Amino acid sequence: MSKYLFICLSLFYFTARGQESVKLPELQKLINDGSRVNVVNFWATWCGPCVKELPFFEKVNAQNKNVNVLLVSMDYDLDPNPDKVKKFIERKKLQSKVVILTEENPSSWIEKLDKNWSGALPATLVVNPTTKKRKLIEGELKEGDLEKIIESISQ
């Protein structure tokens, strides 16, 4: 009984924090599957330009119900302890879904997320699971860029 309660509590804890750890196969599904366009941002708490552009994703998450916004933290490579990411989510009051990719050796999986990705942060990947259309942008987005990309991939 107490074990069951513990599981329930920890489930609630992770849901409440809006953050969970994922492995590569799960993340690939989150990126490539589903019925809506997936708007995926690869970021890290240490990456200044990433932090700067996060509000663009929060805005899309709040206003566009036709897309799934997913913020993928790449913090694990430098700092395996998820506390920094959790605190960051709380402080910034992020509403979008956040996952932390907990895989070693980035060289072995960077191209499995998108064959054109160099590994540079920030990177944004917009995928239409129905048409298989996808677009990868490396570097910081400007205001309005994200909406244009979503529009072209949604068609």
Next chain:
Amino acid sequence: MKKWFVFSLVLLGLTALRPAPSGYQLGDTVLDFKLKNVDDKSVALADYNKSKGIILIFDCNTCPMSKAYNSRIIALHKKFASQGFQVMLINPNSAEVVEEESFDEMKQYAKSHKYDFPYLYDESQETVKKFMPTNTPHVFILKNTGSAFTVAYIGAIDDASNPSKVKQRFVEAAVGDLLAGKTIANPKTKAIGCSIKWKDS
């Protein structure tokens, strides 16, 4: 007529498949370059034509990944300079985009980290564009063939930015292969890093 149509389609397809303009690839010959070092003297690649090669790293003052790798970069120089492969850094970032990447800041950074190898400034980013690094730190190992430098390795220093997690030291292994006269077993790798700060972007 139909033949021509198919032919045009094939041509179109080929054009569409051509990769976007990029920098030096593995095996390419590197043109000489001359850049200003943090000691105010010019450094040219040709100055090293007696070396076995160069561990050229695009690295900067501000990227947290560069900071995480700083002591490992210094260690690479310590280990391999005496064996003919010394470290050379070029800052690929524009100070017009990030102020802290200025030449003055580079001088201070090199001094405080006691760099005993070049840390080069490329104000125009013209040399950087020939290599097209994608992130900092990004390594290009150049091999001296006797008549020219060619690109022997492109990628990451190792497999984890957190030093306690490192299992594979890619650059050490690659230079080791070159010193042993072998083909580099793993000549292309990738890393999570900071994007390059290009002018006018």
